[in-house]
Every structure is written in C-alpha cells, then in structure tokens.
Amino acid sequence: DIVLTQSPALAVSLEQRATISCKTSQNVDNYGISYMHWYQQKPGQQPKLLIYEGSNLASGIPARFSGSGSGTDFTLTIDPVEADDIATYYCQQSKDYPYTFGAGTKLELK
Amino acid sequence: EVQLVESGGGLVQPGRSLKLSCAASGFTFSNYGMAWVRQAPTKGLEWVATISYDGSSTYYRDSVKGRFTISRDNAKSTLYLQMDSLRSEDTATYYCARPQLGRFAYWGQGTLVTVSS
Numbered sequence: 001d002i003v004l005t006q007s008p009a010l011a012v013s014l015e016q017r018a019t020i021s022c023k024t025s026q027n028v029d030n031y032g033i034s035y036m037h038w039y040q041q042k043p044g045q046q047p048k049l050l051i052y053e054g055s056n057l058a059s060g061i062p063a064r065f066s067g068s069g070s071g072t073d074f075t076l077t078i079d080p081v082e083a084d085d086i087a088t089y090y091c092q093q094s095k096d097y098p099y100t101f102g103a104g105t106k107l108e109l110k
Numbered sequence: 111e112v113q114l115v116e117s118g119g120g121l122v123q124p125g126r127s128l129k130l131s132c133a134a135s136g137f138t139f140s141n142y143g144m145a146w147v148r149q150a151p152t153k154g155l156e157w158v159a160t161i162s163y164d165g166s167s168t169y170y171r172d173s174v175k176g177r178f179t180i181s182r183d184n185a186k187s188t189l190y191l192q193m194d195s196l197r198s199e200d201t202a203t204y205y206c207a208r209p210q211l212g213r214f215a216y217w218g219q220g221t222l223v224t225v226s227s
Contacts, residue, residue, distance in 0.1 A: 037213040039155075046205055046217035047155060058215065090155055094212020098171045099157040 002026045002093050004102035011110040017079040020105045022091035024072045035095040038067055038076045041104075042087045050089075051076060081107075112136040112216045114206045119221030122196055132189040132206030132218055139187035140164070145209045146180060146191050148202035149220075156202070159191065160209060173199075196225045 003025040012018040028035045034054030039047040049058040051067035054074060066077045078085055086109060091102040118130040132144070146158040159180040160169045168180050179192040189206055203220040 035212055039214075041155075046219055047214070048217075049213060049215045052213040052215075053211075092155070092157075092213070094209075097160075097169050099160075099212060101155040101157070103154045 001098055002028065002096055002100050004091050004093060004100055006089075006091060006102035006105045008103070009106045009108055011108045012081050013110045014083060015080040017077060018081050018085070018107060020076040020078075020089050020107070022069075022074045022076070022102050024074070024093060026095075027071050028093045028095040029071055030095055034070050034074070035093055036067075036069070036074045037092045037094065038065075039090045039092065040085075040087045041090065047090065078107075083109075112208065114208065114216060114218035116204065116206050116218045116221035119204065119223045121224045121226065123227050124197060124225055126196055127192070127194045128196060128223060130191040130193070130204055130206075130221060130223070132191075134187045134189065134206075134208075137208075139182075140184035142208055142210075144180075144182060144189045145207045145214065146189075147205045147207050147214065147217075148200075149205070150199075150202040153202075158204070161189070193223070196223075198225050201225045 005023045036054050038051040041047040050065050055067045068075050088104045088106045090104045113135045115133045122128045143162050145160040161180045165182050177195045181190045201224050203222050205220045206218040207214040208216040
C-alpha cells in the first residue's frame with residue numbers, strides 16, 4: 001500500500017501563509033499526472049475536495065488554496081489564511097488501489 | 111445539484127450484519143462509479159470499496175475483503191454496502207462518495223455504524 005505522511009498539526013496566524021506537506025512512500029505520478037488530491041474537513045462535516053491531480057483547483061474553491069508537487073512530495077498552500085480555513089486537511093492518492101489518505105493535518109490558530 | 115444520502119447505520123453486535131444504502135440524485139447515476147469511505151471516531155479517512163458504473167468491477171481494501179459487498183441498483187439510483195461479520199474496528203461513519211479518476215468530488219453526510227456488544 002502507498003503510505004501518505006502528513007504532519008499532525010500546523011499553527012498559523014490569520015492572513016499569513018500555511019504550507020501543509022504530504023510525502024508518499026511511492027511515486028504517485030503516471031503519464032505526467034499526479035494522482036494526489038487534497039480535502040478539507042471541519043468537525044461534524046463531510047470532507048470537501050479542494051485540489052485534484054496535484055494542482056487543479058476544484059469547483060467553487062477560493063484561489064487562496066493552491067497545490068504543488070510531483071512524484072512523492074506534495075504541498076497544499078493556503079495564502080492568506082482566513083478564520084474559515086481552520087479545519088483538518090487530508091491528502092489522498094489514487095494512483096493505485098487501495099486508495100489511501102494521509103492521517104490529516106489540523107490547522108490551528110497561533 | 112448532486113445529492114448523496116446515506117442510511118442504514120446503527121448499533122450492531124460483533125459478528126452480525128448491517129446493510130447501508132446511499133440514495134443518489136442530481137446526476138445520471140448509471141454513468142458513474144461509486145465508493146464508500148469511512149472514518150472511525152476521531153480518526154482519519156479510510157477508503158473501503160469502489161464499484162464501477164455498471165457493477166461489473168469491484169475493489170475492496172484488504173481488511174473488509176470477504177466480509178463487505180458493494181453493489182448498486184441503477185434503476186433505483188442507489189448504492190449499497192452489505193457488511194457481514196462486523197468487528198469493533200469497523201465502527202465508523204460511512205460516507206458514500208462519487209469518485210472521478212480516483213478523487214472524491216461529492217460526498218454524502220455519512221451514516222454512523224457502531225459495532226459493540
């Protein structure tokens with residue numbers, strides 16, 4: 001199985017930049033596409049897709065969210081952070097079954 | 111508007127069975143693969159199973175293989191998850207989701223399954 005590793009938590013100030021990383025145990029690229037996706041989840045809610053295929057913004061997601069990376073190293077950036085962005089963020093790979101998620105990074109206010 | 115509404119969760123004893131349903135609307139259900147993703151209390155997300163648009167192909171995580179069965183009724187626009195031989199570690203909120211090239215753009219609100227004696 002492909003293992004995705006995220007830092008458990010990140011403290012950030014409002015209006016600053018937040019950078020959340022996700023490292024995979026195997027390359028999740030194939031034919032130039034990174035099969036890496038990012039989700040936001042708030043308590044009591046279902047996850048929401050933010051970024052797909054490494055860097056594509058999902059429908060309705062504000063442009064302050066962006067994704068980058070390739071191979072085994074990926075980053076979700078929120079710039080600037082707003083109060084509504086306080087949540088847990090998950091990365092997910094769909095290169096191979098079983099699809100796997102990172103353990104999540106909880107974004108907290110400093 | 112895409113809507114996915116799960117039902118069928120509840121409290122069940124270890125070793126017993128439970129069947130979850132997911133009613134889909136707002137899109138042509140028979141054109142899309144579907145999936146179940148679960149989340150144990152205070153834990154992260156875990157993919158469970160995926161079924162192709164026509165039901166001809168299914169995929170499972172190892173820990174549920176042989177115990178869970180994903181199926182669909184395209185005439186009713188409904189997805190199912192039959193869960194047999196339930197274990198305490200299956201306790202989770204189960205989400206129905208619509209995958210597209212492996213990403214989950216649409217999720218239901220989830221249904222809680224608690225396995226306990």
